[in-house]
Amino acid sequence: MPPKSVVVTGSNRGLGFGLVQQFLKDPNVEHVIATARDVEKATALNSISDPRLHILQLSLGCDDSIAAFTEKVSEIVGDSGLTLLINNAAVMLPYVTKQKPDRKIVNDLFEANTIGPMLLTQSLVPLIVKSAGRPEVSTDRLSISRGAIINIASEFLGSIGDNTSGSGEYKAMAYRMTKCAVNQFTKTLSIDLKEDHILSAGVCPGKVQTDMSKGKGEFTKRSDESSRIMSPGSVVVTGANRGIGLGLVQQLVKDKNIRHIIATARDVEKATELNTIKDPRLHVLPLAVTCDKSIDTFVSKVAEIVGADGLNLLVNNAGIAVKYGSKSQLDVNTTSVVVLSQKFLPLLKKAASKVSGDQLSVSRAAVVTISSGLGSITENDTGSGLFEGLAYRMSKAAVNMFAKTFSIDMKDDHILAVNFCPGWVQTDMGGKQAALTVEQSTSQLVTAFNKLDNSHNGGYYHRDLTPFKF
Structure with a gap:
């Protein structure tokens, strides 16, 4: 009827x-x-x-x-x-x-x-x-x-x-x-x-003759293996004052092949745990991801640190999760990821140009974004759930689309783009009842980062590099 x-x-x-x-x-x-x-x-x-x-x-x-x-x-x-x-x-x-x-x-x-x-x-x-x-x-x-x-x-x-x-x-x-x-x-x-x-x-209405027409291109994803797995020379980790971001920094400082680790916090003075890490390679810089002026200042400082080598790896980790607040969550979790990644393109392209061939890796140039299992549309069988995560789910699904699109747009520039689900982690966001400690999650994540190659470009993965359904 x-x-x-x-x-x-x-x-x-x-x-x-x-x-x-x-x-x-x-x-x-x-x-x-x-x-x-x-x-x-x-x-x-x-x-x-x-x-x-x-x-x-x-x-x-x-x-x-x-x-x-x-x-x-x-x-x-x-x-x-x-x-x-x-x-x-x-x-x-x-x-x-x-x-x-x-x-x-x-x-x-x-x-x-x-x-x-x-x-x-x-x-x-x-x-x-x-x-x-x-x-x-x-x-x-x-x-x-x-x-x-x-x-x-x-x-x-x-x-x-x-x-x-x-x-x-x-x-x-x-x-x-x-x-x-x-x-x-x-x-x-x-x-x-x-x-x-x-x-x-x-x-889906199909391809309709309207003012907003739609098209489809063709692209064949490469699956060739990288011949070498190397650490990135320089890394930026956003939202590093606590939780997964802090854990990633703690794992990265263990790798002596990394020359520069740049960690961000909205208020550097209050980033107590970050400031306790004594390593000359660590640079703790202020960044408010929703403020374009702050981003511009931050990118300029990163450029001074990495110099002519450019930036090898950007880890978009900063994010928020609130029960509603769709506009703020999309700005922090999604729009800011887009803007920050774009602002870093010149430094990423500079790093990528130092290597010949079509090989992709975090040691060349890459953008890794920390997504969430709640970003999966296919795996959504709880709706908003106990956390009332409707807007959060939407922000993470959108960021998954960003990575896929970015991976294709930047393919010719040899910049890798991958999203990861870190698992249910014992952070302020995940709660004390979560299944994984920060160290358990981030140690696996960093190991997975170093294994990334052409076959992973545009993908969405668990922390152990098992594919996650979009």
């Missing part, structure tokens, strides 16, 4: 407008609620004469707009609740690995494509719960005629496994990351709302 009521976001053109037209062909649909940022300019929508069509203003980047929209939808659907929400609205802005870092573009894309749809969905969930809980529906069957959330995904750009073109001709690195995060959102919703009998699914 068709839905009794449906909301379609981004309906003023393209797929959204087409969906509205199709729903209105079904006489069993009582309410079709279409959104546009500027209702007066939604010419095509306004040309439709059908009493079931409600055109409402909605700006996904504005909480007040979402609240006002939810109130109007509630008035329209009444006690029956909302049957179907289709999150279709999205923007696509060009952003590639090899460009000047621009935090605003990345954050704007996440705001429009990821955070906005998430907040709207949460705002409308009570109405969808009301529809799904109607007394006439008593089975456990899920359908769009009961209560459902459908997120419009992207055919290739949201899939990590199918990412074979990197940023590609459409310069879609950041867009890919937003869509990957939405895929994790969809999977988590399906689990969190299961007992409410609400269906959650991502639907």
Whole structure:
């Protein structure tokens, strides 16, 4: 059966407008609620004469707009609740690995494509719960005629496994990351709302002739083995004042082949344990990853330390995990990883150029990002879980897409990119009940770093280099 009521976001053109037209062909649909940022300019929508069509203003980047929209939808659907929400609205802005870092573009894309749809969905969930809980529906069957959330995904750009073109001709690195995060959102919703009998699914519309066209490139991943395994000459570890970051530094100082170990902390004076390490190779520098000025100052200091040799290995470890706070988590865990990695590209390329051939390794040039098992969409079988980690899951899924895209974009520059899950570790984030000590996790991680080669590029691994499913 068709839905009794449906909301379609981004309906003023393209797929959204087409969906509205199709729903209105079904006489069993009582309410079709279409959104546009500027209702007066939604010419095509306004040309439709059908009493079931409600055109409402909605700006996904504005909480007040979402609240006002939810109130109007509630008035329209009444006690029956909302049957179907289709999150279709999205923007696509060009952003590639090899460009000047621009935090605003990345954050704007996440705001429009990821955070906005998430907040709207949460705002409308009570109405969808009301529809799904109607007394006439008593089975456990899920359908769009009961209560459902459908997120419009992207055919290739949201899939990590199918990412074979990197940023590609459409310069879609950041867009890919937003869509990957939405895929994790969809999977988590399906689990969190299961007992409410609400269906959650991502639907790929295919290659459609809209203003936002999509393409797919071709790339064959190399699997040749590295002939030598060597330690990096220089390493940067972010978020090194405690936990996994501190543990990585403690493991790295054991390797006498490393010339420079650069550890970061937001407040160097408070990094007590870091400051107790007495090794002339260790440089403890301040860094606030969400501040571009701080990043620029930090990169300049690293350039002075490493000199003409460039930087061999960047370990993006800094991150936060809070029960909600999607915007701050995406900025710290995802956007900042992108920006910092881009800022270091000149130093990484300098290091990579010192070695001939196509061989990839951390001793040449590499970006390793500490992800999480919660970033896996395939392995998500607990939803938000006890930790209420919806936003955290999304941030880590997006960072997995970043590594895959970066690995393809930087292949010709011979820079390796790999993500790792460190396991459940006894840190402030993991808790004392976690299965692994910091030393157990980080010792395996560092061993795995030194084994990385071409066959691992763009991959997602456990700390022992066992592949992790995206």
